[in-house]
Amino acid sequence: MAGASRQAKRLLLGAHVREIVRHGKQLALVGADGSVLVVQLGMTGSFGVVPASAPCEPHTHIIWTLDRLRELRFVDPRRFGGVTWLKDRHALMARWSHLGPDALALPSGWSAPIAASRRAIKAALLDQRAVAGVGNIYADEALSMVGLAPERPCSRLTARQFEALGQAIGAVMRSALASGGSTIRTYRRMGGGAGTFQASLRVYGRAGQPCVTCARPLESALVAGRTTVWCRSCQS
Ligand SMILES: [Zn+2]
Structure with missing residues (x-):
């Protein structure tokens, strides 16, 4: 035995x-x-x-x-x-040690390893070696909050934009935690309760629906192999 x-x-x-x-x-x-x-x-x-x-x-x-x-x-x-x-x-x-800093509290300067990369910013956010803990939903939400297009190359973000993005990531993750996460498709919280964060989503899961800021229909495409939703007017 x-x-x-x-x-x-x-x-x-x-x-x-x-x-x-x-x-x-x-x-x-x-x-x-x-x-x-x-x-x-x-x-x-x-x-x-x-x-x-x-x-x-x-x-x-x-x-x-x-x-x-x-x-x-x-x-x-x-x-x-x-x-x-x-x-x-x-x-x-x-x-x-192979993971990037934790998404809930990104230190200033968190973007240094990716700042010169030509990768799409969304791809970098989903790469756990760059930032640990950002999932597909939260990447889209944070990019929407700061007006950045998901396909924009990292090398074309300013230090100030990276700083704002880091703060948006922390804010969206804390907000999701406070409301019990997002109940999307099959995910449920342990114990059976549903999270309510999906009710406050700006872009994720809303392709074709009006942008909460400008009312233009939201775009959807695959970025970094994941379904991605954003507003072409508000995010560049
Ligand atoms: Zn818009």
Whole structure:
């Protein structure tokens, strides 16, 4: 049963969680023995504590029993996410060293590594090595807030525009968090409640509908391989 016990250890079974840390889209549970369970949610995944009596959703891959009343569950319908065990915090830092600064609090000068790039700004925002944590919805919303076209090359943004964009990213992410995230298609919050952020979206999911600023119909195209919506009048 050595294999089974090793697997149990790697899921922190029987362990005490000493700390929970997050960077970008990755969450890490640090056990009392220093080992780390990294949880990555795909677009439709969820991870959280629910009453043990709650019905088990389809695609629940892992259930940790916390006590008689509560369970921690990892649900991942489309299997874009996953859990990874690391032996210690050094391994975690090595893994996260490939990620850019966290989107919730971008430091000034965050754009230095991408400022000279000819890549579309939207592609750079979705690249987790440049900024960690910006998803497709939030990239479109932040670009709309500061009037930048998603296809504009990074090298054609001024330092001031990058600064404004960094602040818009933080603002849109905090606002989404405060309203429980965006319930788009199959995503739901753990426990079943819907997020309400989608009600305040300026552009995402609104292709063909009027721009909230100028009323012109919003454009839609693939940028960086992702559906992208923006206003040709307000964003350049
Ligand atoms: Zn407009």
